[in-house]
Amino acid sequence: MTAKTYRGRFAPSPTGPLHFGSLVTALASYLEAKTRNGQWLVRIEDLDPLRESTTAVGQILQSLQAHGLIADEEVRFQSDRRQAYFQAIATLQLAGRAYYCGCSRKLLKNHGGRHPGHCRQRVRHSTDATPLAMRFALENADARWHDEFLGPQQQWVKAEIDDPVILRKEGFFAYQLAVVVDDIDQGITDVVRGSDLLDMTAQQRQVFQALKAEPPRWLHIPVILNSEGQKLSKQNRAPALDDQIPGTNLWQALQVLGQCPPQELRQVPPEKILGWACGHWRRALIPRHSVTV
Structure with missing residues (x-):
């Protein structure tokens, strides 16, 4: 029996532009997929119109493209599902x-x-x-x-x-359902996400099993914190990524992930630093605990 092709994904919610914490997660999931000859997908979790920004989707996709993080398939929108x-x-x-x-x-x-x-x-x-x-x-x-x-x-x-x-009683589908349904439909084999979602895993495993599907493998990376010890998030007003300096952003994300990129890579185009990262990615070097930036 042949092993399934690795299929990973990055699934941001469009409540604002990408911030540095989002980039770290996106980069880790991208590198896990690419270093295993796998496919990397992007899914927009646009299920809560009360919290979403009308400009966020475009900003998110623009930031991913600016940083060279290009999906292997068409971007999926949960609002279509x-x-x-x-x-x-x-x-x-x-x-x-x-x-x-x-x-x-x-x-x-x-x-x-x-x-x-x-x-x-x-x-x-x-x-x-x-x-x-x-x-x-x-x-x-x-x-x-x-x-x-x-x-x-x-x-x-x-x-x-x-x-x-x-x-939800307002008629909006909740994360715990939609994420499982789409992971099944897209054949996701591996999920890289922040450790703040670790406690949801046991519940999600039961939803997969109830829908007669095999759960994916999970890899939880440390949460990125701000100087006040809060998780970098849109709710905590984390600043948007500066798409004009993608090389610097990627270099810093690799540094946070423990990969020790050379200083000279800070100013190179995204394609070059991603090429270096794919050749040097070591999961074992990721820090075990939350990282403050």
């Missing part, structure tokens, strides 16, 4: 793995994460017009898997208490 997500929810409902829920976060917190209205057994009638979310029904599990960088992982999954929302 609503029917696939509806079909996945229908499949989960038939399998008894999805249910309607009207509980607020505060209500759940006041009941120790349990649903006072017994939402898991709830049947929604056609005359019920109340906006309800849809949750994935987890199973109790001592989840164990191997992270490609961090090694053996273990996480306890608690049914009902940990059940993630997969369709």
Whole structure:
């Protein structure tokens, strides 16, 4: 039986332009794919119009191109995939793995994460017009898997208490559903992402399994922090990448990833520094802990 071709992806949400933390993740995922003779895809997770910027998609794709990070296939937009997500929810409902829920976060917190209205057994009638979310029904599990960088992982999954929302009451599909459906559809074999998403992995593994699909391999890299110890993010107002200095940006990203690029590469075109990086990429050199920039 032949091994599957490596297929990785970078999947930003268009809530603002790319920042340095995004570049580090994109670069690590790109290099993991290219050094394994694999394919690297870009997916725009545009599922939340209330948080998205009208200019962000263009800015993100422009930054990736400026830094030489070119996808091997056409860019996918999750906003075009609503029917696939509806079909996945229908499949989960038939399998008894999805249910309607009207509980607020505060209500759940006041009941120790349990649903006072017994939402898991709830049947929604056609005359019920109340906006309800849809949750994935987890199973109790001592989840164990191997992270490609961090090694053996273990996480306890608690049914009902940990059940993630997969369709919000406003009608927007949630990350925990869409990311799995698209990873399956695109044949993603490997996911490189920040360690802040590590705690979601056990839940996502169950969604893959409920949809009769093999989960990908995960590789979680350290989170990049600002001088105040906060994760670099759009919410924390991380500055946008300067697309006029892609060589410097890539050099700094490689430095943060522990790859020790030569100083003379700081001013070279992206293609040249990416060529060096593909020839010298060493996963074992990535720092084990968060990096402050």
